[in-house]
Amino acid sequence: MIQGFKFKVAGLLALMAAGSALLFQGCEPEVDLPHNPYDDIDYETPAPPVDTLDPLSFAAIYRDILHPRCAVPGCHDGHFEPDMRSVASAHATLAFAPVVKNDTAESFVYRVVPYDTAHSVLHERITNCCFANVNDRMPQDNIGVPLEQEYVDRIAGWIMAGARNMFGEVPTAPDRRPVVFWYWAMDTVASGGVAVSDEDNRIDNVWYNPFIMPYNDWMYMFIRVEDDSTSIENLSPRTLKCSYDIDDLTASAPGYKEYTPSYFYNPWDGSEFHFLPISTAHFAPDKVVYMRYYVSDGTNTTEYPRADQYIGVRTAWSFYILP
Numbered sequence: 001m002i003q004g005f006k007f008k009v010a011g012l013l014a015l016m017a018a019g020s021a022l023l024f025q026g027c028e029p030e031v032d033l034p035h036n037p038y039d040d041i042d043y044e045t046p047a048p049p050v051d052t053l054d055p056l057s058f059a060a061i062y063r064d065i066l067h068p069r070c071a072v073p074g075c076h077d078g079h080f081e082p083d084m085r086s087v088a089s090a091h092a093t094l095a096f097a098p099v100v101k102n103d104t105a106e107s108f109v110y111r112v113v114p115y116d117t118a119h120s121v122l123h124e125r126i127t128n129c130c131f132a133n134v135n136d137r138m139p140q141d142n143i144g145v146p147l148e149q150e151y152v153d154r155i156a157g158w159i160m161a162g163a164r165n166m167f168g169e170v171p172t173a174p175d176r177r178p179v180v181f182w183y184w185a186m187d188t189v190a191s192g193g194v195a196v197s198d199e200d201n202r203i204d205n206v207w208y209n210p211f212i213m214p215y216n217d218w219m220y221m222f223i224r225v226e227d228d229s230t231s232i233e234n235l236s237p238r239t240l241k242c243s244y245d246i247d248d249l250t251a252s253a254p255g256y257k258e259y260t261p262s263y264f265y266n267p268w269d270g271s272e273f274h275f276l277p278i279s280t281a282h283f284a285p286d287k288v289v290y291m292r293y294y295v296s297d298g299t300n301t302t303e304y305p306r307a308d309q310y311i312g313v314r315t316a317w318s319f320y321i322l323p
Helices: 002-026 058-070 087-092 121-127 149-160 311-316
Strands: 179-186 211-213 218-226 238-243 257-259 262-265 272-279 288-296 301-304 318-321
Touching (some): 121 149, 238 272, 311 318
Antiparallel strands (some): 218 272, 238 257, 288 318
């Protein structure tokens, strides 16, 4: 009896406690929260942006193709040209940029020629599996994945539309300085002649030392020159200057002589040179004579070798007159 009474009292006390809690809770005052301005924002998902770039524009070509597929680590990321790190560097090193790696036939002059895919090495590199070597299509067949036909067609379309830059301008062909490659000095112009400028006729048989000539003899110089816009025949004025001073080839220099080469065409192989005969009687025995060539396309003049070039290049353009 007593134990049952205790349980009844405990239950009654629990009900009273719960009622008191509800009573006091219901008496708490209501609080008005301040207005949340973010509740007024319409978070409706906007429509996706519309691509307004012409797919044949260089900006789109760069964004979709050149940057993601070419400017990758170890490739055209600034380590070597063409430089695809930016839209500006990409266009500058493509349109009318001289070719460095060519095919065996030396078929190409520029990486991109406006309106001409056939003479644009870029188009050749992305379509030809074996340009100079096997599997050397760009992106490299043995490294990356060849471009999808859609991308190849877009690059071709960009070239045929003028290879315009990011401002829509068609690039103009450069007018570069004439390039002097090298020279050969022969003991005669007849067939079977000997190249007296070869390494085995230079002091100590070193290619950059002066070649050796007897006094009061003749040599015949053939100078290889090229220009991007003017034929070799029409490159003028052209002058070979000589003196005993490697640093001074002015008219007041000791032993100064000046020659005007003529144009020479070889009918057997179609090669073209600037040509001149030189008599060693014009100089004193036991002297080294230094040469420097000047040639112009009418706008740009080339000096070769330049006064600031490596000493070996300058001494290679010289000859020693035996006593």
